[in-house]
């Protein structure tokens with residue numbers, strides 16, 4: 628078993644390739660190779676792009692969050708690399724070789740079974756149950772933030788927008804909207820910037836829609852929503868128009884070939900009133916029941 632390392636020395640962290648860019652950060656594939664013989668472990672290393680004060684604080688919080696999470700269905704924290712000289716530090720995480728769920732589904736959509744998609748759904752739901760137990764609200768649950776560890780294991784990643792729900796309230800209210808993934812947002816998040824476990828359940832429903840649409844770009848939530856509200860709306864009005872069509876009970880249409888029980892699950896996640904949405908543990912039962920229906 629790989630030992631849990633806390634501090635990584637920059638001189639042994641060998642850059643291999645860039646994995647992608649997030650809101651304010653960049654993630655690279657590196658080999659941590661203290662022996663210098665290319666036998667070291669592969670790791671995913673995240674660093675800030677802009678050293679703006681506010682981003683530094685958010686990055687510190689992201690590190691604080693991910694280092695406190697210990698769950699099979701959440702990407703593992705490995706440690707920290709303090710860059711000599713540069714004031715910013717780097718977050719070292721486990722590297723998941725199969726990449727994001729979006730690229731995985733595009734590549735394997737012709738051979739992946741409904742049963743396997745329900746297994747992935749169940750794992751994400753378990754990860755979210757754990758996150759809720761820790762009083763964290765993810766706020767950016769989407770297929771782009773799910774990583775594939777193997778053909779039978781996916782994990783939740785990217786805790787850049789994650790917040791802790793205060794003890795005396797059931798929700799977290801955000802001040803600035805920033806780069807908002809509004810097409811994954813619950814109505815109360817669109818209208819009042821309120822985020823809770825129940826808004827994470829709404830986003831989980833949208834993620835389910837992505838998954839059962841095989842993460843096809845032509846069927847993605849943003850494109851389908853823009854088609855409904857009219858693509859020429861300027862962005863400031865987008866939130867208002869999206870809220871209004873949701874208020875009038877428009878929802879993302881059932882993906883082709885989607886099992887009725889699965890679409891029904893999505894629709895329950897998309898209850899307009901947050902208290903009418905199922906908890907992640909109720910969703911787990913619904914997923915188990917759908918799994919029974921799907922013989923491999």
Ligand SMILES: C[C@H](Nc1nc(-c2c[nH]c3ncc(Cl)cc23)ncc1F)C(=O)NCC(F)(F)F
Pocket residue numbers: 646647648649652653654671702720721722723724725726727771772773774783784785
């Ligand atoms: C900015 C980075 N983008 C990407 N990362 C990876 C990746 C493969 N394998 C990985 N193993 C550990 C990590 Cl942390 C990332 C990757 N692949 C493609 C990307 F575009 C990222 O963090 N994305 C959020 C999330 F991790 F949820 F997908």
